């Protein structure tokens with residue numbers, strides 16, 4: 001087991017569990033009022049449900065950068081070197097999360113209420129697999 005020391009490991013575990021436990025009913029009843037697309041590519045539904053797709057709402061980003069450090073639309077404040085995903089993408093200092101099992105990230109990004117549940121489950125599975133050699137306990 002490889003050891004990991006990142007401040008946002010608890011948030012990663014919580015996120016995986018959220019992806020695994022979210023229900024179709026929650027998806028169907030999500031309130032996307034006021035959620036604007038972000039550079040034309042934010043899934044308002046996934047953002048409303050899990051903070052997905054935006055550093056100002058991402059629990060992993062907030063945990064390492066602090067809410068005050070994250071400025072709307074300002075990727076220059078983004079520093080992924082402190083993020084647990086960086087372990088898997090050591091060359092990506094911005095958006096290293098997107099590069100981990102990218103196809104499952106993109107699937108959530110593109111999902112509608114019809115396929116979002118499956119996309120979340122697939123992403124959870126892929127994240128577990130990506131970290132399987134590390135001492136992160138998702139159970």
Ligand SMILES: [Zn+2]
Pocket residue numbers: 054055058059060061062097
């Ligand atoms: Zn993030």
